Amino acid sequence: MSSTNAKIDFPPQNVRKYLEPGPVVLISSQWQEEHDIMTLGWHTIMEFSPSLVGCMISAMNHSHQLIRASGECVINLPTADLVDKVVAIGNSSGTRIDKFSANQLTAAAASKVQAPLIEECYANFECRLYDDALVENYNFFIFEVVKAHICRQPEYPQTLHYTGDGIFTLAGDQHLDKSADFRPEML
């Protein structure tokens, strides 16, 4: 991220704009002196306000422990040009390496959580654990986005969407504006 593309605040209740399309995200977490990054494609918006996002975070993942212990994380949105770092993060373990330095990513200070932002990502959504009712049975965490940062441009970044088998599809280049066909209250 260059200094000409510094981030701006974004309303947490509007993060559906970037998460509802279903991109691969990077989850960063911190507990005491340990931090980690993991890739995630299993997430869904659950509410506008409070801004809730549900995430499946396998207990096999080192990040799971850090997030349970701290009750916090950051959801970072990588653009498609970061695909090699996304793949490297998804294919390594945070118990063995520092995923920031191994992938030449910059940990920046968040505003409301201890977990670091990944500066090179298009957007960073600071999250607090909101409900752990399904963590024990499903590894399903319900987070509240308490602070959101996005790049000034472009409005719609090109994002990675995982189909399995090592294959990503891309979204963000083509758009259909159907707003004229919506009832105002449905927009």
Added chain:
Amino acid sequence: MSSTNAKIDFPPQNVRKYLEPGPVVLISSQWQEEHDIMTLGWHTIMEFSPSLVGCMISAMNHSHQLIRASGECVINLPTADLVDKVVAIGNSSGTRIDKFSANQLTAAAASKVQAPLIEECYANFECRLYDDALVENYNFFIFEVVKAHICRQPEYPQTLHYTGDGIFTLAGDQHLDKSADFRPEML
């Protein structure tokens, strides 16, 4: 859907291929003599096997009642060329109209559930309610995909991904095959 593109069975444990990228889907449901269709962008894969999908289905939606009563639904995957029907379905109420006839869509018989398949969609995933623990508090339904049907081609359909404000982004045309960079057990 033309007769030359008849559907084939697809392994339910592999539906992540089509749902993990985050497309808008159409949920069809049936209870006694009533059926309905709704649009949905708030969903996530939760497990490969059993094949679990979590869906946020607002209690404001007529479909919510049919799905709670029947414990079943079908997740249908529309391609981008169906965008006008998707928008019309999302902007009308099933308490007032029959969404199949109003949108010239064909209800086909499912194998394992009473809810109808939408024949014109690329894929149809028959679902049974698996866990309703979060329905009361969040309108979050955990379904098991018990039978899956997909079109023979193309392998990767062009799909709609909703960003809010009446604007969809498209995915499915461009792919990155990074399988060579994956550890075999991570594919």
